[in-house]
Amino acid sequence: MIPLGFLLIPFGVAAAAVLGYGFLVMFALYRFGGTFSSFAATFLFWAGCAGALFFAWYALAGVDWTQPLLDSSSFFSAPTL
Amino acid sequence: MHFPFLVKIHDGAAEEPRMFMRKHAAILLGTSLLFLLLAAAPFLASFMLPEAVASWLGHPRLGPAVVLLVGVFELFVVLLWYGAFMDWYLDIWVVTNERIVDVDQNGVFGRSVSELQLSKVQDVKTEQKGVFATVFGYGTIRVQSAGEKENFVFDGLPRPNEVARQIVELVQADQRWHREALAEQIKGVK
Numbered sequence: 001m002i003p004l005g006f007l008l009i010p011f012g013v014a015a016a017a018v019l020g021y022g023f024l025v026m027f028a029l030y031r032f033g034g035t036f037s038s039f040a041a042t043f044l045f046w047a048g049c050a051g052a053l054f055f056a057w058y059a060l061a062g063v064d065w066t067q068p069l070l071d072s073s074s075f076f077s078a079p080t081l
Numbered sequence: 082m083h084f085p086f087l088v089k090i091h092d093g094a095a096e097e098p099r100m101f102m103r104k105h106a107a108i109l110l111g112t113s114l115l116f117l118l119l120a121a122a123p124f125l126a127s128f129m130l131p132e133a134v135a136s137w138l139g140h141p142r143l144g145p146a147v148v149l150l151v152g153v154f155e156l157f158v159v160l161l162w163y164g165a166f167m168d169w170y171l172d173i174w175v176v177t178n179e180r181i182v183d184v185d186q187n188g189v190f191g192r193s194v195s196e197l198q199l200s201k202v203q204d205v206k207t208e209q210k211g212v213f214a215t216v217f218g219y220g221t222i223r224v225q226s227a228g229e230k231e232n233f234v235f236d237g238l239p240r241p242n243e244v245a246r247q248i249v250e251l252v253q254a255d256q257r258w259h260r261e262a263l264a265e266q267i268k269g270v271k
Contacts, residue, residue: 004142008149014153014156018153018159021160024189025189028186042163048120048155048162049156052152052155053156056151059138059148064141
C-alpha cells in the first residue's frame with residue numbers, strides 16, 4: 001500500500017528545483033546587475049515562493065498522510081446491489 | 082551596472098559608455114500582469130466554480146493532491162516571472178564612443194555579447210508599430226553595418242528616435258576621428 005504522503009515527494013522535488021533555479025537566477029542578477037530593481041524582484045520572488053509554500057502548508061493542515069493513496073478495495077470486493 | 086567588456090581604444094584611452102539601454106519598463110509590466118493573471122487563475126476558478134472546487138478539496142485523497150498541484154503551479158509561475166525579469170534586466174545595449182555592444186541573456190547559463198564598430202555603421206533605422214508602442218513611446222532600432230555581419234536589432238527600446246539621433250551623432254564623430262587619424266598617418270609617411 002502506498003501512503004498518501006507519497007505525493008509529497010514529487011512536490012518536494014519540484015519545489016526544490018524551483019528554489020534552486022531561483023537561487024541561480026538571483027546569483028546571475030547580482031553577478032551582472034545588482035541594483036535596487038534586481039533586489040526588489042528578488043524580494044518578490046522569495047516572497048512569492050514563501051506565499052505559495054505557506055498556502056500549501058495551511059491548506060494541508062490536518063490531512064492524514066498515512067491513508068492509502070489509491071483505494072483499490074472496489075476491485076477486491078464482491079459487487080453489491 | 083558594470084561593463085566588463087569595455088576595451089582600450091584611441092592610443093590607450095578607455096572607451097566611454099555614452100548610452101545604456103534596456104527594454105521599456107512597460108514591456109516588463111505587461112509580462113508581469115500576464116503572470117499575475119496566471120497566478121490568480123486557480124483562485125479565480127475557485128470563485129467561479131465554488132461547488133466543484135469544494136467537492137475536490139473535500140475529497141480525502143484528491144483534495145491534498147489538488148492543493149499540492151496548485152502549490153507547484155504557483156511556484157513555477159513565480160519562477161517564470163523571475164526568469165522573465167532577469168531576461169529584461171540583463172538584455173542590454175551599451176553604446177560607447179567606439180562601439181555598440183549588445184548583451185543577450187538567454188536563461189541563467191546563456192549570455193552572448195556582440196559588438197559593432199561605430200566606424201562600420203551605415204544606416205540607423207527606427208520603427209514604432211502598434212498601439213502600446215505608440216502610447217508608451219518604445220520601438221525597434223535597426224543598425225545596418227558595412228560588413229557582412231547581421232544587422233543589430235533592438236526591440237522595445239524607449240525613445241527610439243532620440244536614441245537613433247544620438248547614435249548617428251556618435252557615428253559621425255567616430256568616423257571623423259578615424260578620417261583625421263588616417264590623414265595624420267598619411268602626413269607622417271610623406
